[in-house]
Amino acid sequence: MKRTKYSLLFLIFCSSLFSQQDLAKNYSPLKSKGDLPEIFTQSIRKVVSKDITELYKSKEKDKSIKSEYITVANYEIERIVKSGNILINEEVTGYLNKIADVLLANDTALRNKLHIYALKSFVVNAHSYDKGYIFIDLGLIAQAESEAQLAYTLCHEISHYTKKHQINGYVNNEKINRENYDGKSDEEKLIKKCEYSKDQESEADTEGFRMLERSNYDFAEAEKDFDVLQYSHLPYELVEFKPEFLESKYFKIPAKYLLKEVSSIRNNSNEDDTKHTHPSTAKRKQVIKDLINGRYSNGKAKNIVGEKDFLYVRDLTRMELCRLYLIYRDYPNALYSAYIMQKKYPDNEYLAEIVSKSLFGLTLRSMGKLNYTDDSYLSGGIPGYENIESYPQQLYHLYNKMPGNEWTIMSLNYVYRAHKKFPANKQIGAFADSLFKCMGQIQWGIVDFVRVDKSAAPPKQDTVKKEEGSKSKTDLIAKIQKENNYKNYDTAYYKEVFVDLFTTDTEFTGKFPGSGLAYQSSGFSDYRSTKYNTTKRGKKSKKREFISSNHKVDKVILLEPFYLKSNPTKSDELSYITSDEKQEKLVKTINNCAQKQNFSIVTLDPGLLSSTDVGKMNDYSVVMDWFNEKYDADIRESYPILNTDDVDGLIAKYGTRYVLKMGIISYKIGLTRKRTYYYSFIYDLKTNEIVYKKYEAFRDNDSADLINAKVYQTFYELTHSK
Template sequence: MKLFIKELFVGLLLFINADISFAQFESDYTPLTSSGSLPAEFITTAKEISKQEISDLGKVTDRSAKQQFIIANNYFLRDLLLSGNVLVNDPLSRYVNKVVDQLLKDQPALRQQLHVYVTRSGDVNAYAFDKGFIFVNVGLLAQLENESQLAFILAHEITHVIKKHSVNQYIENIRLENGTSSYERGSSEERNLARYRFSKEQESEADMEGLKLMKQTGYSIKAMGGAFDVLQYSYLPFELVDFRKNFFEDEYLNLPDTLYLKKSSEVKSNDDYDDTKSSHPNIRKRRGSIEPELKVNDESSRKKYLVSETEFKNVREMARFELCRVYLIERDYVNAVYASYILSEKYMNNLYLKKTISKALYNILVNKPSDHRSFTNTVSIGNGNISSKQYVVPDYMNIEGASQKLYYMLGNMTSTELNTVALSYTYKAYKQHAGDPVLSALTDSLFSVLVNSNNLFLRDFSSKSKAEIKKSDTTGKAALAEPDQEESKYTKIKKEQQKTEVETDDNFTKYAFVGLLKDEEFVNRYTKMARGLTQKPLIDEYTNSPKIKGKKKKKKNSVPFLGIDKVLFLDPFYMKVKNDHGTEYVKYYEIEEHQKILADIQKKCADKLKLEYSTVTTKDLSESDIERYNQNAVLNDWLGERFRHGDNNSELVTSSEYIKQLIKEAGTQYVAWSGVYDSKGKAHHCTYFFILMDLESGKLMKFETRYVRSNDNRDLITSFVYNSLMHVHKKPSL
């Protein structure tokens, strides 16, 4: 009997655990990638689709506006699909599609028209295109409480598709501009308000029609009501868990209370905010308008989950894990730490979460003004520079809820303090997951900042704990009691200072490494860094190196040759714009053609220079090219994140660890990206850029821009591309 109870208890415990945590996340997490074969919409060009759709339009009212809409919509959609942010055949998309299947069980024709994808974005949002494309963000999936809420949001988006809201909005906007709208024909402000009102009407319609669709299914109507709470509190993290400072503490590293808010502020979200200039009605209005419709007689027979509760929770957990990475990529570092912290409560040994926290702390640290030196995130290489906005921890006063404590702590820590905490956390994680190269590299980078930026060396840290020092102080006093020993004035001063230090919490950094200093590897790595043996001081990358007296500055070649043998070409960027009396029109059709021309020019110039190359392109994808699609996604992530950082350290880039395989496959670590922006107004303006990055080190090898008052003739672009590639390939003169 006892055994039975014990087994029952263990079984129950396992059951509960299965509900709240998943074994697959215990040790690590691999970010989502696409799989299977690519759907047709990824393969066809926007021009082909647009031409077909325009010919299908026939004779309709507002034909010209609809034509414009089709072209703009298709190009935007294609850019989105090929951005790498859209997931194909991944567990999240598969699950969301299953929910759509449930919603449209009785409408197979409509179901066939719909293409539903999950996008890697932190925004709590979903959106639809009239053509039947619905995108659900990872940020939304992470916040949902149940499947019914997801079903309602999808039903809302399906209504947008059925009612063709996007095209109607587009046409209405044109009418408003032309003064032919049935809405106000007034000033620009009045037209804008009319635009918002029209949009709000569409949103209300989508809510009501979405609810109708929900009622036709077996989903719980009561449970879906919480969807508005999800939207109202979307600015908050996916869970509110009190942040405890002991998360970063150990036996010796004790954070002072001054860094810890005793109480975090209440959540004050107002659902009746002013929505005059909003595309959506405020939450109270939305909730109020559908509330009377929420009553159904068969609620008891309805379910929160029609697909699967376990699958929903698994998908939500994946979305939350994915969100940690998205936060990092989007430079929302404190949220990255907080989201990882929440998940760490469940998955204490998860390597992915530890890496996310370490990376986020490191990023916050390098953006914090140093206690000894200040620096800016601007890099000048070649004939250009890239600068990014420096990250500053948002003011904790603007943060609501439990995460406020973390904002307060990270915002108030000095560079030295944060450096100490980050190093302690990262090194311990590294020791726990021995051999992890990312944590190892981060440890070195943190050592580097400690030495080069914060000027802290081994001697600045105590190898004895406060307790040990107090103890030795007592012993000293006892020794002094012996009459023969005399203490000098200076020894007394030093002892007094030490005593004050020990008794105060302010200098917690001094005693932070007491435990770690007993670790031989820690001491060795620190010593090596202090001697400048491990890596080049990080700070040199973005500060002007001090002038050395007596040494003449060597004349620098303004545009250095790099001597690189092979590069990886990305799809070039091309934008052609016509400026007509202040209104800009994008020449969509020409863009795709010119992108191809620029790609051909690149290849031709590389051939001429005998520069080897491989390409990662999404322009000629076939169904089986999922690998190439994923490579492009990884590269896009890496580049996007790298540009947001704007400095030369690969450890700052979250995606660095996923790019190693790509480097191996491409046979080069150098990725080249070029582009042209051509605008025609009263005169032609053409801007060309070329960027070369080292994927391994994260270093910006070359950044070149050229601007000419001329159109984008092929010969002009060829001369630019050849020049860029010549500097890439040519060996530097010694």
């Protein structure tokens, strides 16, 4: 009886782990589940030490360089795993592992060495490390056309691992770096490194193909995989962008904003790959074509785990991609991706939310209220439609051609109607509210959307003529212009856009700028154009590096503190380990200083998690997404963070809205000159503001007293701020 009960509980647990989402209705962002893997709980220093000891026991060559690689690789793997971007025990990672199970059904030893994870990134790429860690970017999965193509990608990455390409590549590159290389230039060194890398890639292509060939997957899909790579710069599907979904009964987008003929897709498969780490796609494809040699893959399958699973997982990644584009403030791509998915899932609430957010983001951009920086993903801003290929060009054309105020009207029209469709969705409601405010900021009110009463219009031309004698020239011009404006306003295509809402929706009318009605906001933190204002900082506060603090900060979420110790006179290996040790001490110092001043800290540090702390890992991921979005635009501005679905929950869970980031960077210049930088920033997750900032440089070592003094001072200033 007991056994049955436990079995039932286990089944419920398993089904909760892998129960499918109903994408027709909604989508929940991908989150890790279950127990965290061993890498989270083990001491990376011990792992490095063990690996190096084993290396020196072996008969391997180039032990010094390899020992350095072991350190670098272990820390790099740890960095990726603990970045909050890998997905643990959830559907996509589970699916990838199922494919690996199929591929390596006859090689359990190898299979057991592999750790395969999906990586939350829209980049079309995959990475392999010597420790058996393989990371497949969601961008690649979203582009795949079949399970067999994903299987080939896995085969390629597994071959990198089995052939020890990473470590051999590192040794080769280091040798080129360290040896004078007969006095050759950096460019020649780069070409030499790339040649070696290309050889490795070709080997992984070939070996990967053979592995795929041994399985029951359709090996012909390997060739197609290169087509996917070839066009990976394009969205995962090319669908004509028809903006009807942005229209309504009384709002039709004029033809002048629409682009009928789109540009062709460039083919750069044969581009010069001399300075590339990978051979050109055309060459790689040809190699696989030669290997296939006209054979038919009879009896082989495109999908073994299952087509349904493949399509579902791919849809999950495509849904997630929309969100990832938003994080990097790539609103056109987010909008286009959501548009593609809406074709399949027209009633999906999440997609309506993505479209709403994208429209709002583009509205801010068109109003000049969102600036990208050189560090932004879109460092050059939103590209002009001339630089875009194929159907997405239509979206960029619409955005480029439509004036900002009209874009705002169109956005409000869509977002408000989405809000009515999904009234429980606070995010959509909040963005609608924010768009109302944007309307107010562009000085448009209800009167601008009401047809002009003919009797109220300015006097006709003949009346003007009668008065000409008594009017000056400039008065006359002003009068004529006013009359023309009336005409334009009266005939503008968007004049009646809100007619139905004005007549039937009291909420809409109440929220509309200039209505005079005080309608309640839907409660989400809407956009506020708070400027980073140094003049507001008093002399004293400037000295103390406070930016602003309307609220007393007495509790913070502490993110993993950063510590970088670099010494050019010593090897990288030492810096990694020293940095790690110093970081551990910094965590203790922070807690100690906070405790001394009764300051509450909740630590959200992937380096301090136990195997059951998957919830904290997901929370860390939420905060990191927030930071990625925050830092993607000019951080001095309180630009809205659009990806905040989980932030409110996080604030409630930890009882604070403030996140503390602290770090030390210390390095030597030459033999004697030392520099140490200390920083601590506190961010308000609600208002997107930096409420505390300290960034100081010292011509000193990163001594314990320096760190203690500065960390203590930070908490002192927080506890004593008024």
